Amino acid sequence: MKRRNTDSKKAILELLESSKSALSHDMIQGIISRNIDRATIYRVLNRFCEDKIVRRIVGDDGKQYFAYCINCVEKKQKNNHFHFRCTQCGKVECLNEEVKVALPDGYEMHNFNGIVSGICSDCASLRSGE
Amino acid sequence: MKRRNTDSKKAILELLESSKSALSHDMIQGIISRNIDRATIYRVLNRFCEDKIVRRIVGDDGKQYFAYCINCVEKKQKNNHFHFRCTQCGKVECLNEEVKVALPDGYEMHNFNGIVSGICSDCASLRSGE
DNA sequence: ATTTTATTGCGACATTATCGCAATTAAGGA
DNA sequence: TCCTTAATTGCGATAATGTCGCAATAAAAT
Ligand SMILES: [Mn+2]
Ligand SMILES: [Mn+2]
Ligand SMILES: [Zn+2]
Ligand SMILES: [Zn+2]
Numbered sequence: 374m375k376r377r378n379t380d381s382k383k384a385i386l387e388l389l390e391s392s393k394s395a396l397s398h399d400m401i402q403g404i405i406s407r408n409i410d411r412a413t414i415y416r417v418l419n420r421f422c423e424d425k426i427v428r429r430i431v432g433d434d435g436k437q438y439f440a441y442c443i444n445c446v447e448k449k450q451k452n453n454h455f456h457f458r459c460t461q462c463g464k465v466e467c468l469n470e471e472v473k474v475a476l477p478d479g480y481e482m483h484n485f486n487g488i489v490s491g492i493c494s495d496c497a498s499l500r501s502g503e
Numbered sequence: 504m505k506r507r508n509t510d511s512k513k514a515i516l517e518l519l520e521s522s523k524s525a526l527s528h529d530m531i532q533g534i535i536s537r538n539i540d541r542a543t544i545y546r547v548l549n550r551f552c553e554d555k556i557v558r559r560i561v562g563d564d565g566k567q568y569f570a571y572c573i574n575c576v577e578k579k580q581k582n583n584h585f586h587f588r589c590t591q592c593g594k595v596e597c598l599n600e601e602v603k604v605a606l607p608d609g610y611e612m613h614n615f616n617g618i619v620s621g622i623c624s625d626c627a628s629l630r631s632g633e
Numbered sequence: 634a635t636t637t638t639a640t641t642g643c644g645a646c647a648t649t650a651t652c653g654c655a656a657t658t659a660a661g662g663a
Numbered sequence: 664t665c666c667t668t669a670a671t672t673g674c675g676a677t678a679a680t681g682t683c684g685c686a687a688t689a690a691a692a693t
Contacts, residue, residue, distance in 0.1 A: 494609025
């Protein structure tokens with residue numbers, strides 16, 4: 374199945390590339406100026422994931438977040454790492470530390486999804502009065 | 504808010520206690536003989552989590568799984584550990600290995616949610632012909 | 634036995650994500 | 664440039680998961 378270059382695709386990819394944190398569907402919908410349909414955004418994102426251009430992170434809020442892979446590679450995060458989700462501001466960012474998982478014999482790992490949620494330093498300092 | 508001992512509560516807790524793996528709402532609904540309302544099951548589970556009797560695990564399928572805490576304590580898994588979700592049979596089980604997460608300065612961890620999904624040894628061996 | 638109020642059942646609702654289908658449109662070739 | 668093909672989009676419907684309001688029920692205390 375050949376991929377085509379569409380405006381929606383370009384807009385979403387540019388957004389993810391330039392974003393320092395992983396973005397959920399509604400974040401993307403909210404940020405992007407072009408009016409792209411909800412289903413289309415999901416379909417574009419799913420295609421990116423199939424093509425391994427983007428990686429999908431499932432938050433402990435049950436929502437999907439999407440991050441441009443090269444961001445991770447640049448930061449030497451090719452391997453498994455946790456993501457931190459701030460329950461205050463919603464940011465989902467990489468934690469720069471490789472995680473190794475030891476599976477029992479005969480187990481096959483297909484996906485790694487490590488999430489830590491809490492309060493990021495920005496929100497924590499705001500809360501305690503600058 | 505005082506807790507009361509109801510049949511629903513007892514049935515669900517017994518099920519979780521005796522289960523070797525974490526259970527989702529629909530697993531519980533399916534297994535239990537008594538006919539308990541969906542909303543009630545969720546409310547009972549949420550109360551268990553508030554009371555720290557049960558812990559909530561969010562799968563990379565976006566669904567919530569619930570596990571009796573003492574199970575973990577017995578296995579010396581009081582601390583953070585991954586759970587393995589088999590995409591074939593649906594089992595969600597503990598991985599007996601403590602995980603330490605290093606957060607940047609000023610970050611506060613409120614929840615840990617580590618999931619690895621794939622194929623468990625049972626399903627893998629079945630697939631490759633016994 | 635009576636009172637208090639935590640809990641339940643039911644239906645409605647919210648949210649997130651997917652799907653079917655007809656209409657568009659990118660891409661490649663004539 | 665025009666045509667053809669099929670990947671992509673928009674729209675509405677649908678699925679799946681989980682929560683909420685409210686009246687009815689029932690556990691526990693008096
Ligand atoms: Mn990352
Ligand atoms: Mn566990
Ligand atoms: Zn924050
Ligand atoms: Zn399995």
